[in-house]
Amino acid sequence: MNFKQLTYFMAVADELHFGRAAERLGISQPPLSRQIKQMEEEIGATLFNRGRSSITLTQAGERLQIRGRDILNRLDDTRLEIKRIGQGAEGRLRIGFVGSSTYGILPNIIKSFRASYPSVNLSLSPMNNAQLHRRLVGREIDVAFSRPALNDPDFAVKKLMDEALIIALPDSVDTGSRRVADLRRLATHNLILYPEYPRPSYADVVINACQEAGFDVPLRVFTMDLQTALSLVAIGEGVCIVPESVGTAQRNGIKYLRIEPEIARTALSINYRLDEQGVHVRNFIAVAQRVARRLF
Numbered sequence: 001m002n003f004k005q006l007t008y009f010m011a012v013a014d015e016l017h018f019g020r021a022a023e024r025l026g027i028s029q030p031p032l033s034r035q036i037k038q039m040e041e042e043i044g045a046t047l048f049n050r051g052r053s054s055i056t057l058t059q060a061g062e063r064l065q066i067r068g069r070d071i072l073n074r075l076d077d078t079r080l081e082i083k084r085i086g087q088g089a090e091g092r093l094r095i096g097f098v099g100s101s102t103y104g105i106l107p108n109i110i111k112s113f114r115a116s117y118p119s120v121n122l123s124l125s126p127m128n129n130a131q132l133h134r135r136l137v138g139r140e141i142d143v144a145f146s147r148p149a150l151n152d153p154d155f156a157v158k159k160l161m162d163e164a165l166i167i168a169l170p171d172s173v174d175t176g177s178r179r180v181a182d183l184r185r186l187a188t189h190n191l192i193l194y195p196e197y198p199r200p201s202y203a204d205v206v207i208n209a210c211q212e213a214g215f216d217v218p219l220r221v222f223t224m225d226l227q228t229a230l231s232l233v234a235i236g237e238g239v240c241i242v243p244e245s246v247g248t249a250q251r252n253g254i255k256y257l258r259i260e261p262e263i264a265r266t267a268l269s270i271n272y273r274l275d276e277q278g279v280h281v282r283n284f285i286a287v288a289q290r291v292a293r294r295l296f
Helices: 003-015 018-025 029-043 059-086 105-116 129-137 183-188 202-212 226-234 244-248 279-295
Strands: 048-050 055-057 091-097 120-126 143-146 155-170 191-193 220-222 240-243 254-259 265-273
Touching (some): 003 018, 003 029, 018 029, 091 129, 105 120, 105 279, 129 143, 129 265, 143 279, 155 226, 155 244, 155 279, 191 240, 202 240, 226 240, 226 254, 240 244
Parallel strands (some): 091 120, 091 143
Antiparallel strands (some): 155 240, 155 254
């Protein structure tokens, strides 16, 4: 039994009249009758009781009508589901991100995307740049928020924002009324850097910026991610140079100072594969750029 035969059977079962069923299907009656007869022979069961003036369903026909209606409904549901996925209204999107992107822009992008596409399932995974690169290449994620941009000829990169670096330090450090940091005063503090590996990384951006500003970073402590670095700052282990947006979220045990003159700026970018054809990625990139333009 094939789908065409099932469609023919359902028309006859609903109409209980070959002529009306043929008209409904847009075919003549003889080929319809032949298809039903062939179907009965292939199945090995009589589906209709054929009388002189009427036809009725046999017990086998009644059961097939029930199952057939379920099959056709499932097919319609599947067709609609696939169409909605193709239009970007349903499906899933896998997002990788560096920890600093969660301050400010990423939550706004996620909120805006969910408002426009509430039925798309989002998978969110924090990673460092090396992991983002590897998983984007391996098609384990669809888009990646990185700092700095991922350098790969197979990736498209859209810069979302550019911001200054500031310093996070323990609130136990007496800075008086100053809101600006002097890097020379940091020589007696550990500089907490992240990630520890792989390198080069954001840690090297900070080290290079400090060295170009004439500060050689004598005391270094490495950790794996931003959240751990901030925890170490909060307990007094040292200071940490972070993107300016990190300072928008208050955290117990930490205060933030500007660095003047600026030692460097850092850009947050969204990356995706050049061969990516999925409508979900295109929609997400459009939302991300729209949010970035509004905020920055």
